[in-house]
Amino acid sequence: MIAARLQAEPFDLAAEQAALLAGRTDLGAAVCFTGLVRADEGLVALTLEHYPAMTLAQMQAIADQAAARWPSVVGTAIHRHGRLTPGEAIVLVVTASPHRDHAFAAAMFLMDWLKTGAPFWKREEWADGTTRWVEAKATDDGAAARWNQA
Amino acid sequence: MQLVYFAWVREMVGTDAETLAPPADVTTVAALLDWLAGRSDGHAAALADRSRIRVAVDQQFAGPDTTLAGATEIAIFPPVTGG
Numbered sequence: 001m002i003a004a005r006l007q008a009e010p011f012d013l014a015a016e017q018a019a020l021l022a023g024r025t026d027l028g029a030a031v032c033f034t035g036l037v038r039a040d041e042g043l044v045a046l047t048l049e050h051y052p053a054m055t056l057a058q059m060q061a062i063a064d065q066a067a068a069r070w071p072s073v074v075g076t077a078i079h080r081h082g083r084l085t086p087g088e089a090i091v092l093v094v095t096a097s098p099h100r101d102h103a104f105a106a107a108m109f110l111m112d113w114l115k116t117g118a119p120f121w122k123r124e125e126w127a128d129g130t131t132r133w134v135e136a137k138a139t140d141d142g143a144a145a146r147w148n149q150a
Numbered sequence: 151m152q153l154v155y156f157a158w159v160r161e162m163v164g165t166d167a168e169t170l171a172p173p174a175d176v177t178t179v180a181a182l183l184d185w186l187a188g189r190s191d192g193h194a195a196a197l198a199d200r201s202r203i204r205v206a207v208d209q210q211f212a213g214p215d216t217t218l219a220g221a222t223e224i225a226i227f228p229p230v231t232g233g
Binding site for chain 1: 158231232
């Protein structure tokens with residue numbers, strides 16, 4: 001089971017991993033990925049807009065695909081929305097499995113698809129008062145698409 | 151049907167949602183975008199480059215040929231940039 005969550009509030013990485021691992025002694029590997037707001041020169045904030053009627057269902061569909069692909073993996077994927085400032089965490093993926101290869105692979109899969117397959121849009125806010133919508137990157141699409149070739 | 155817009159599509163169209171009744175011959179996503187583009191300068195500008203437009207029909211990602219039969223909510227937005 002890989003559970004997806006959507007929230008405005010910050011998350012607690014240690015608490016999320018502890019909750020995932022609680023009561024389990026069969027897991028030999030746990031992987032954590034945190035995506036952060038990077039302070040590109042002059043960047044004041046990122047605002048994540050999303051499609052409330054669709055976002056969580058789409059996140060869970062991605063999580064379900066990962067769980068079907070790596071049945072031994074358990075995990076939690078949390079994506080935040082709203083206005084975030086540099087250094088704040090945007091997205092968390094925690095996975096665990098008996099062996100590390102599946103936990104790493106599932107975490108990578110989840111991130112590649114959260115970036116390209118869930119309805120979020122980032123708007124950058126700059127020190128001079130201007131705003132700009134982030135453009136989608138072909139490299140992100142490529143990273144997600146390679147999972148379809150395997 | 152309910153149209154909802156996100157990100158710069160929303161800003162260029164000038165509203166986040168509108169309820170519209172397209173003519174009967176508008177049966178696909180591509181036809182809907184063509185028809186919408188004629189509604190205002192904002193719609194036309196937002197939809198000018200279809201390679202930068204993505205659509206969801208009833209909360210499922212859709213392509214230009216996706217049918218609108220029975221659809222209640224059509225979302226129009228730029229390529230997603232989460233993560």
